[in-house]
Amino acid sequence: MSKITQIEGKAVPVEGNDIDTDRIIPARYLKEITFTNMGKYPFYDERFDAEGKPKGHPFDLPQFSGAHILFVNQNFGCGSSREHAPQALMRWGIRAIIGESFAEIFAGNCTMLGIPTATVSQDEMRKLQSLVKAKPEIQFTLDLEKKTLLSGGKEHLRFDIHESKRNALVNGTWDSTGLLLANAAKTAEVARKLPYVAGF
Amino acid sequence: MSKGTLYNKVWDAHVVEKLPTGQYQLFIGLHLIHEVTSPQAFDMVAEKGLKVAYPQRTFATVDHIVPTQNQARPFADAEAEQMMGAIEKNVKKFGVPFFDFDSGSQGIVHIIGPEMGLTQPGMTIACGDSHTSTHGAFGTLAFGIGTTQVRDVLATQCLAMDALKVRRVNVNGKLNPGVTAKDVTLYIIQKLGVKGGIGYAYEYGGSVFDRFTMEERMTVCNMAIEGGARVGYVNPDQTTFDYLQGRKYAPGADKWDKALAYWKSVASDKEAQYDDVVEFNGEDIEPIVTWGITPDQSVGVNDKLPEVGRFSPDEVKTVELAYRHMDLKPGSPIKGTPIDVAFIGSCTNGRLSDLREAAKVAKGRKVARTVRAFVVPGSQKVKAAAEKEGLDKVFTEAGFEWRGAGCSMCLAMNPDKLKGREISASSSNRNFIGRQGSKDGRTMLMSPAMVAAAAVEGRVTDVRELMKTS
Ligand code: SF4
Numbered sequence: 038m039s040k041i042t043q044i045e046g047k048a049v050p051v052e053g054n055d056i057d058t059d060r061i062i063p064a065r066y067l068k069e070i071t072f073t074n075m076g077k078y079p080f081y082d083e084r085f086d087a088e089g090k091p092k093g094h095p096f097d098l099p100q101f102s103g104a105h106i107l108f109v110n111q112n113f114g115c116g117s118s119r120e121h122a123p124q125a126l127m128r129w130g131i132r133a134i135i136g137e138s139f140a141e142i143f144a145g146n147c148t149m150l151g152i153p154t155a156t157v158s159q160d161e162m163r164k165l166q167s168l169v170k171a172k173p174e175i176q177f178t179l180d181l182e183k184k185t186l187l188s189g190g191k192e193h194l195r196f197d198i199h200e201s202k203r204n205a206l207v208n209g210t211w212d213s214t215g216l217l218l219a220n221a222a223k224t225a226e227v228a229r230k231l232p233y234v235a236g237f
Numbered sequence: 238m239s240k241g242t243l244y245n246k247v248w249d250a251h252v253v254e255k256l257p258t259g260q261y262q263l264f265i266g267l268h269l270i271h272e273v274t275s276p277q278a279f280d281m282v283a284e285k286g287l288k289v290a291y292p293q294r295t296f297a298t299v300d301h302i303v304p305t306q307n308q309a310r311p312f313a314d315a316e317a318e319q320m321m322g323a324i325e326k327n328v329k330k331f332g333v334p335f336f337d338f339d340s341g342s343q344g345i346v347h348i349i350g351p352e353m354g355l356t357q358p359g360m361t362i363a364c365g366d367s368h369t370s371t372h373g374a375f376g377t378l379a380f381g382i383g384t385t386q387v388r389d390v391l392a393t394q395c396l397a398m399d400a401l402k403v404r405r406v407n408v409n410g411k412l413n414p415g416v417t418a419k420d421v422t423l424y425i426i427q428k429l430g431v432k433g434g435i436g437y438a439y440e441y442g443g444s445v446f447d448r449f450t451m452e453e454r455m456t457v458c459n460m461a462i463e464g465g466a467r468v469g470y471v472n473p474d475q476t477t478f479d480y481l482q483g484r485k486y487a488p489g490a491d492k493w494d495k496a497l498a499y500w501k502s503v504a505s506d507k508e509a510q511y512d513d514v515v516e517f518n519g520e521d522i523e524p525i526v527t528w529g530i531t532p533d534q535s536v537g538v539n540d541k542l543p544e545v546g547r548f549s550p551d552e553v554k555t556v557e558l559a560y561r562h563m564d565l566k567p568g569s570p571i572k573g574t575p576i577d578v579a580f581i582g583s584c585t586n587g588r589l590s591d592l593r594e595a596a597k598v599a600k601g602r603k604v605a606r607t608v609r610a611f612v613v614p615g616s617q618k619v620k621a622a623a624e625k626e627g628l629d630k631v632f633t634e635a636g637f638e639w640r641g642a643g644c645s646m647c648l649a650m651n652p653d654k655l656k657g658r659e660i661s662a663s664s665s666n667r668n669f670i671g672r673q674g675s676k677d678g679r680t681m682l683m684s685p686a687m688v689a690a691a692a693v694e695g696r697v698t699d700v701r702e703l704m705k706t707s
Contacts (some may be wrong), residue, residue, distance in 0.1 A: 043397045054555045055431060059669040063676070064650045068302060070276040070314040070323045082676035082691065115465070119274065120383035125337040141435060141467050142367055146383035161552060189540045201259035201399055210258055214285065217262055217393040220254050224395055227253050227264045231562060232499040233357060234266065237492040
């Protein structure tokens, strides 16, 4: 599996605290039995009116098209465990998310897809969101080894990221099945020792 | 660092290995699956040429997309039918036990696990659904997971997990009449916030929890996730053991003593250490109603809606959006807010005791003419038990519709939906924008008895006023 150490690209801001996964992807799109089409749906109800016309959400503004990095605020991705949410963002083009804080299941789901969820302070996020609104063409480089965000090739900003998530991404072990399978014998041993697995 | 808590004990007993990432490989004792988050996971398992590692530790049901009115196959919705077909195919192919319509045990995944005795103290449990925290009521560590993690559990019976901190949440004293477990859980979320639990497992305790039934404990643990805590639990005690005895998958008489010994051993020690402790008073809790778009935006039913200025600057945006979306005014009372729809059901409040509480209020009254009201039992077994007591009659005579088991309008992936700007009184767990099937639809969360009261009065009502006159 690929090691993820650097992510480069333009950024797109989506502002507001507590943006839940129902807003990121409405439940009606969960009826599809594959993730293939999810890239069409992120923030659907906030982006389109009843006739399907764009309402001017950042995901539809030309200056942010092709962005790979998403700037968000607090508790992003709260609510449902639906992986359709990060799948939708990823398939739209998002490769990394920087925010003030993330809901845990959402952040875990992102890591399993190879998407880093990095955090910065509220002040720093305000500045980043204003910066990208004023200058959407700026290229950012998120460096997971140095834990820095480089904007426009000059200014460095340090970010935080959960250490186990960072390790998984930079070592290329974010798709965990392989890691877990390697310990199958030990798993069976642990299972045997659990009174309820043995049937008491 | 916590020490000697149920969390620590159950975690330690299930750790297989510390992974090179710093995460832990955790053995999962019980894996519950449903139709929505499993098809992609089964596909990924098949693509990798793997099989289900412990099929006898995985159980499946259908709940999210099933219609609650006409459950005859094929379903009218072709996508729902296709999804149903996918889980039927997968459980057969991989040898997973399946509680389908014909089993008599179908229902919301978090209701049937406990009901069948599958959920037992000291287990780790995973399910591709965030409300898996419900099972914590039995003293389990129960994690809601995404689809790629469902794949991992199918293929390895393990998850790669980060350790959590443990916060003890005490509610002592007595609850006032008319105050329910739903109000307790909404109160805790109101006080600690929707982000308060991030990074924590919540251990609920205190005399209010000691006296709670298992169904009440489930209601509180169910909404741990709404408070940001991935896991919520109550230590197992005699109430837990009594609930389990005699259930289909619970240990039989010959194994009972051994099971009891294990179950008792996992409870938190008296001198357990917590990362944090918070205290609440049962007497301070009133029937609660949410007025906003996150479950912590709530007030006591007799309170006025908070002024925007009362919130910290970083909350103001969400609060303003909430008032705009809900079309409610700061400073005005929540009581008296007219409703269009009343929904009683979901994994928070779709159990027999919930229906009984609601039926007490509905009995001998009529649903207001302006209100569409329906009751959705959480499982086929709940439905059968309720019908045996005649609750279905109480509801239908009052003008509520009586439905088949499923998630229904909790998330509206099925025909049960709000229309347009309709506003609901709902016993479910999420008031997010769009949650109940209309992007302009509005949701007020409350207890099942409060929903019944709102249904008959046509507006948000303090259920205690009806209790006086009934
Ligand atoms: S009832 Fe609602 S919260 Fe519970 S499992 Fe179904 S959709 Fe999820």
